[in-house]
Amino acid sequence: MQKKYLMTPGPTPVPSEVLLAQARPMIHHRTPDFNAVVRDCVEGLKYVFQTEESDVLIFASSGTGAMESAVANCFRLGDKVLVASNGKFGQRMAQIAQAYGLDVLVLEYGWQQVVAPADIAHFLEENPDTRGVIVTQSETSSGVLNDVQAVGAIVAGYPDCVLIVDSITGIGAVDCKTDEWGLDVVMTGSQKGLMLPPGLAALSVSPKAWKAYGRSNLPKFYFDWKKYKSNLEKDTTPFTPAVSLMMGLAEALRLMREEGIENIIARHARLAEAMRTGCEALGLELFAPREGRGNAVTPVWVPEGIDGKKLVSLLKNKHGVTIAGGQDDYAGRIFRVGHLGYFGDFDIVTTLVALEMTLKELGYDFEPGTGVKAAEAVLMG
Amino acid sequence: MQKKYLMTPGPTPVPSEVLLAQARPMIHHRTPDFNAVVRDCVEGLKYVFQTEESDVLIFASSGTGAMESAVANCFRLGDKVLVASNGKFGQRMAQIAQAYGLDVLVLEYGWQQVVAPADIAHFLEENPDTRGVIVTQSETSSGVLNDVQAVGAIVAGYPDCVLIVDSITGIGAVDCKTDEWGLDVVMTGSQKGLMLPPGLAALSVSPKAWKAYGRSNLPKFYFDWKKYKSNLEKDTTPFTPAVSLMMGLAEALRLMREEGIENIIARHARLAEAMRTGCEALGLELFAPREGRGNAVTPVWVPEGIDGKKLVSLLKNKHGVTIAGGQDDYAGRIFRVGHLGYFGDFDIVTTLVALEMTLKELGYDFEPGTGVKAAEAVLMG
Numbered sequence: 001m002q003k004k005y006l007m008t009p010g011p012t013p014v015p016s017e018v019l020l021a022q023a024r025p026m027i028h029h030r031t032p033d034f035n036a037v038v039r040d041c042v043e044g045l046k047y048v049f050q051t052e053e054s055d056v057l058i059f060a061s062s063g064t065g066a067m068e069s070a071v072a073n074c075f076r077l078g079d080k081v082l083v084a085s086n087g088k089f090g091q092r093m094a095q096i097a098q099a100y101g102l103d104v105l106v107l108e109y110g111w112q113q114v115v116a117p118a119d120i121a122h123f124l125e126e127n128p129d130t131r132g133v134i135v136t137q138s139e140t141s142s143g144v145l146n147d148v149q150a151v152g153a154i155v156a157g158y159p160d161c162v163l164i165v166d167s168i169t170g171i172g173a174v175d176c177k178t179d180e181w182g183l184d185v186v187m188t189g190s191q192k193g194l195m196l197p198p199g200l201a202a203l204s205v206s207p208k209a210w211k212a213y214g215r216s217n218l219p220k221f222y223f224d225w226k227k228y229k230s231n232l233e234k235d236t237t238p239f240t241p242a243v244s245l246m247m248g249l250a251e252a253l254r255l256m257r258e259e260g261i262e263n264i265i266a267r268h269a270r271l272a273e274a275m276r277t278g279c280e281a282l283g284l285e286l287f288a289p290r291e292g293r294g295n296a297v298t299p300v301w302v303p304e305g306i307d308g309k310k311l312v313s314l315l316k317n318k319h320g321v322t323i324a325g326g327q328d329d330y331a332g333r334i335f336r337v338g339h340l341g342y343f344g345d346f347d348i349v350t351t352l353v354a355l356e357m358t359l360k361e362l363g364y365d366f367e368p369g370t371g372v373k374a375a376e377a378v379l380m381g
Numbered sequence: 382m383q384k385k386y387l388m389t390p391g392p393t394p395v396p397s398e399v400l401l402a403q404a405r406p407m408i409h410h411r412t413p414d415f416n417a418v419v420r421d422c423v424e425g426l427k428y429v430f431q432t433e434e435s436d437v438l439i440f441a442s443s444g445t446g447a448m449e450s451a452v453a454n455c456f457r458l459g460d461k462v463l464v465a466s467n468g469k470f471g472q473r474m475a476q477i478a479q480a481y482g483l484d485v486l487v488l489e490y491g492w493q494q495v496v497a498p499a500d501i502a503h504f505l506e507e508n509p510d511t512r513g514v515i516v517t518q519s520e521t522s523s524g525v526l527n528d529v530q531a532v533g534a535i536v537a538g539y540p541d542c543v544l545i546v547d548s549i550t551g552i553g554a555v556d557c558k559t560d561e562w563g564l565d566v567v568m569t570g571s572q573k574g575l576m577l578p579p580g581l582a583a584l585s586v587s588p589k590a591w592k593a594y595g596r597s598n599l600p601k602f603y604f605d606w607k608k609y610k611s612n613l614e615k616d617t618t619p620f621t622p623a624v625s626l627m628m629g630l631a632e633a634l635r636l637m638r639e640e641g642i643e644n645i646i647a648r649h650a651r652l653a654e655a656m657r658t659g660c661e662a663l664g665l666e667l668f669a670p671r672e673g674r675g676n677a678v679t680p681v682w683v684p685e686g687i688d689g690k691k692l693v694s695l696l697k698n699k700h701g702v703t704i705a706g707g708q709d710d711y712a713g714r715i716f717r718v719g720h721l722g723y724f725g726d727f728d729i730v731t732t733l734v735a736l737e738m739t740l741k742e743l744g745y746d747f748e749p750g751t752g753v754k755a756a757e758a759v760l761m762g
Contacts (some may be wrong), residue, residue: 004406006406006407006408006409008409010621011407011408011409011410011621011624012407013406013407014406014407019404019405019406020404022403022404022578022625023400023401023403023404024400025385025387025394025395025400026387026392026393026394026395026572026578027387027392027703028387028389028392028703028705029392029579030705031697031703059442060441060442060443060446060579060580061441061442061446061603062441062603062620062621062622062623063620063621064602064603064620064621065441065442065446065603065620067603068602068603072600095602096602099600099601099602099605100600100602101600189621191407191621191624197403197407197623197624197625197626198410198441198621198622198623198624198625199441199580199581199623199624199625199626200580218600219453219480219481219482219599219600220480221445221449221476221477221480221481222442222443222445222446222448222449223603224480239443239444239445239446240391240392240443240444240445240570240572240579241443241579242443242578242579242580242623242626243392243572243578243579243580244403244578244579244580244625244626245578245580245623245625245626316412322408322409322412324409324411
């Protein structure tokens with residue numbers, strides 16, 4: 001037997017309470033028993049999304065389904081939208097908007113750059129007919145955190161322009177004040193900060209986004225927001241929901257409310273800081289720039305002369321620790337450690353020690369124990 | 382404690398082996414471990430769908446997502462399609478096709494009527510430019526079984542017309558020979574004959590349907606078939622899959638292969654016959670016409686003078702047996718007993734006895750024991 005540790009930015013580890021909640025015997029979804037589950041999920045999600053003004057809808061889909069729904073529900077064919085992209089998931093939002101025939105303008109940044117809110121302000125001044133701004137809060141591919149609060153303040157000045165925020169690895173790891181920051185559409189996936197298996201996506205819709213819905217004319221059915229809203233008023237769903245995952249979600253949200261959203265975010269900040277400090281103490285170079293580092297995932301450059309894919313596979317096969325490699329251009333060149341959701345101090349300790357052992361095996365030159373020692377100092381506060 | 386029995390046509394009961402398989406610790410989806418799960422699921426589904434020629438794709442969504450994908454992937458804007466509808470789910474297919482801007486012609490039947498293949502043949506003769514025929518094999522709302530084999534033989538004569546079959550409550554309950562009958566697109570949901578919680582949908586795509594895909598121009602991204610196919614070639618998925626449900630699916634399909642698809646269908650036919658015979662012995666009238674009765678669900682008229690909603694709620698609250706009521710126009714007027722998936726002889730016995738007790742309580746005049754006796758005779762063969 002090899003003990004296993006899942007240190008990826010999604011799927012993330014699921015607490016046993018949640019695993020077992022979603023293994024309960026099946027119940028029918030058109031019953032008062034399940035209405036109560038829907039109610040618990042919606043109330044808990046509003047708490048986690050920090051919103052009272054927006055509706056929160058739940059889809060049986062992965063996060064990409066929610067991303068597509070944002071495009072299909074907010075716009076008319078040919079609408080001008082701005083996508084600020086600095087990673088794989090920003091690119092995906094642009095691809096979806098293109099697939100639906102929008103007039104898509106992409107503010108393209110490098111994966112190690114932070115989106116500059118001033119660029120968005122400048123674009124909107126020159127293009128006041130823009131109907132939507134789309135931005136990723138926390139880029140899973142790069143670990144970069146974009147300042148969606150600043151973007152919210154800018155877009156608030158344009159009453160016909162909605163702000164769509166992909167917070168799939170943001171919610172539950174970094175602060176995301178949906179109402180206070182003026183975020184019209186915010187989305188997350190179940191297999192991230194919500195500590196569930198994948199298969200559910202949740203999305204908030206502000207009154208301004210509902211106004212956009214009113215004029216949208218793109219084809220939609222399964223992801224048609226209005227169908228979800230009118231059913232939520234009766235604590236139910238328009239189509240058969242993912243019953244087992246919803247039962248797990250209610251349990252996960254109970255755990256999250258018990259800890260408190262501020263404490264959850266503070267815990268993530270602490271763990272991320274410990275991981276970064278540990279890596280730097282080993283002489284490794286962090287991928288994300290100092291001015292934009294999120295709490296969900298720590299991407300690190302593979303040291304020169306070391307095979308990045310071998311590093312990831314040794315960690316998994318020899319030590320039982322699954323981390324993620326780089327994506328697209330950065331495959332084999334960076335590795336990514338996830339610490340998003342059900343994580344504590346000793347997951348960071350375990351990963352750093354396993355990383356040290358692996359680096360040693362691969363011939364990297366350093367003093368073993370250096371990384372974990374530095375992390376321990378951070379964790380002791 | 383009240384022991385619970387789920388006798389609905391979806392969600393259906395989930396075997397404990399499957400509940401526990403999907404409660405295993407989370408694994409990452411971009412790993413050889415999960416590639417093996419994908420492979421098992423696809424091979425098992427091809428067996429259950431009785432296809433070697435078609436690809437089988439798996440979505441993280443409910444069945445409606447697969448229905449929408451069939452429309453978005455097979456057609457161009459304005460294409461003429463024929464929907465043969467004799468129930469709630471036939472209507473839904475027409476609504477989806479309309480939402481996507483197709484030229485939709487509906488052959489509308491009553492909920493107690495069977496779709497007449499001759500009507501489809503006649504329509505195609507007069508409209509040889511029709512690009513698709515859409516039909517429901519097993520109507521969950523009415524229990525009616527349509528003869529998709531006969532429809533397949535007709536549509537085979539039109540090389541530019543695809544046949545789309547909603548077999549959401551068909552697969553695993555009634556025979557559905559995808560290849561042999563020439564069914565181009567066949568779909569099912571996880572919470573039906575596959576004995577899983579809801580949250581997954583599976584769909585087969587024939588070479589003819591891939592040809593239709595090639596000319597389709599409707600917007601799609603999350604449900605874009607090509608993305609799934611190209612990833613399946615590497616035993617993976619384009620977007621994060623519903624990992625826990627897929628682990629459950631692999632286990633459910635293992636159980637199904639152990640029993641054998643012919644035996645599964647024969648078991649369903651036997652149980653359905655026992656349920657129908659039991660109800661008729663109680664003097665109740667079956668809803669579906671003799672010439673088109675499926676094996677998945679038995680809808681029954683509520684006897685005159687009895688409150689149908691009260692019957693359903695008494696069965697659930699007093700006896701622990703959850704059945705479904707009627708939908709739309711038939712709410713309160715019929716009740717529906719599901720026996721699709723993980724069911725055996727004694728589930729039928731339990732339901733009939735609970736039904737007798739409930740009917741007695743509601744003042745219906747009959748000899749208790751009559752229904753279960755008649756069913757027992759059928760079950761003894």
